[in-house]
Amino acid sequence: MAKYSKAQWRPIPINYTSGGQSSVRGLVVHIMAGTLAGTDSWFRNPVARASSHFGTGKTGAIYQWVDTANRAWAQANGNSSWLSIENEGKGGDALTSAQMDRIAEVFAWVHKTYGVPLQVASGTSGKGLGYHAMGGSSWGGHTQCPGSRIVAQLPQIVARAKRLAGSAPVPKPSYAPFPGAAYFKGSPRSALITAMGKRLVAEGCSAYSSGPGPQWTESDRKSYAKWQRKQGFGGTDADGWPGAKTWAALKVPTV
Missing domain, CATH: 1.10.101 (Muramoyl-pentapeptide Carboxypeptidase; domain 1)
Structure with missing residues (x-):
């Protein structure tokens, strides 16, 4: 079993494959098109046929629905080799700073647990922090998930994960000079x-x-x-x- 200790453990009884996680290439960022509570409820509905390993709320809540040894149903052909993290919001949103922190924390944990490099993934054959749309039609054709504003935030999330993992120096704060x-x-x-x-x-x-x-x-x-x-x-x-x-x-x- 592999559970992230800082997440609220909210296991779902359906909509995932027990075992089946053949390898871990990285963590895929999604947008919920809804709320954390609504997604939690939806993943428990047999009609949904969908799930994610993790999920964040805009104010910083973090849930884990599926053990990372199991296969969540988040990105079609990418499910067998990628972990997933859904994020509260809708298409066109940017992530809040709290959400970026939670993703960075999970990504740093994925790095330590599975040896995934702390980088933005170059594509489905790469490794690192990815996003749903990069998989194209083989990942369900969700070309607007999570949206361009969130994709642009991925390098910042990687930088935060590096600091958490101790592989990058913490930048010194910059203070305004005294104007007199x-x-x-x-x-x-x-x-x-x-x-x-x-x-x-x-x-x-x-x-x-x-x-x-x-x-x-x-x-x-x-x-x-x-x-x-x-x-x-x-x-x-x-x-x-x-x-x-x-x-x-x-x-x-x-x-």
């Missing part, structure tokens, strides 16, 4: 102010702007002063105006 104290005196509006405000909210401030749009306001200054004091700064370093030291401590991401 004078920058804030004129109540500027900019993407940098928005990014700074989001960091303050993430740090526990309840709000970061009282004015329209991404503008540095008196409300921002008070929130920043409160945050500065919380971090142990005092004197002119806790006056509500960004300085070089407190800016470095806030770690505003590059915009």
Whole structure:
């Protein structure tokens, strides 16, 4: 048996082949054209004649319906040598970041369990992370599954899987350079102010702007002063105006 420990185990009694997984070339990404709950119900219906090994929800839930030693009914002639993962959504959608994380986690597990290389599959005769439409008519002719937006996300999923598997360095975060104290005196509006405000909210401030749009306001200054004091700064370093030291401590991401 091969069950992925981080998935919610929801075995289905029908619509799969016991055993029959001759080899594992990789993991195939699908789109449900529906919800995770609806797909879970459909796979238990004898009329469906369909199933998948795994499934993700938009908010990050992960189900496993079929043991990977068994053959799920997901991509016709590809069932015997490829595992499958369905994803909540409809054609034309992109995957959420949470879904990409879950797929990356499953793919890293497939890599460790079956030796599948961490790469985007070049086709049905290749190995790696694939997608339903790449199989053409022999895989059921689902040329719009999972859709071009999701196919474009596959390299990002592979990169996440590599980091999880320890085969790629974790990129260092990039932080915005301090724009200088004078920058804030004129109540500027900019993407940098928005990014700074989001960091303050993430740090526990309840709000970061009282004015329209991404503008540095008196409300921002008070929130920043409160945050500065919380971090142990005092004197002119806790006056509500960004300085070089407190800016470095806030770690505003590059915009």
